[in-house]
Amino acid sequence: MPYPPPRPPAPNGPSYCPRCHEPVIWCVTVNQRAQMVDHEPNPDGNQAVRVDHTGRWLVRQLTHERPTPEGAEKLHMPHVATCPVPAPRPRPRLAIPRGRQGVRPHRWQR
Numbered sequence: 001m002p003y004p005p006p007r008p009p010a011p012n013g014p015s016y017c018p019r020c021h022e023p024v025i026w027c028v029t030v031n032q033r034a035q036m037v038d039h040e041p042n043p044d045g046n047q048a049v050r051v052d053h054t055g056r057w058l059v060r061q062l063t064h065e066r067p068t069p070e071g072a073e074k075l076h077m078p079h080v081a082t083c084p085v086p087a088p089r090p091r092p093r094l095a096i097p098r099g100r101q102g103v104r105p106h107r108w109q110r
């Protein structure tokens with residue numbers, strides 16, 4: 001097959017966190033990325049969640065220009081902030097010693 005198989009679409013709507021299995025809502029951000037928010041609305045949250053006319057769950061972060069939920073938006077907490085099983089941190093890369101290892105010295109270096 002010349003092309004890799006297509007990735008399954010990101011989940012959208014109420015579901016469960018794949019790490020901690022808590023109920024969450026998968027939403028689409030303004031940048032078309034998938035993001036989990038907690039299932040229960042939280043007035044302390046900073047993510048405004050709404051369902052558009054096609055049934056898609058959308059989320060936007062509150063900003064200085066639009067600091068309050070508008071219309072049917074409800075405030076939720078981002079799930080990454082409350083997930084008890086956080087994503088693993090990327091491993092620090094091993095420092096590769098730089099130097100002249102393996103390089104044959106030239107005549108003037110001997």
Ligand SMILES: [Zn+2]
Nearest residue numbers: 017019020083
């Ligand atoms: Zn979780």
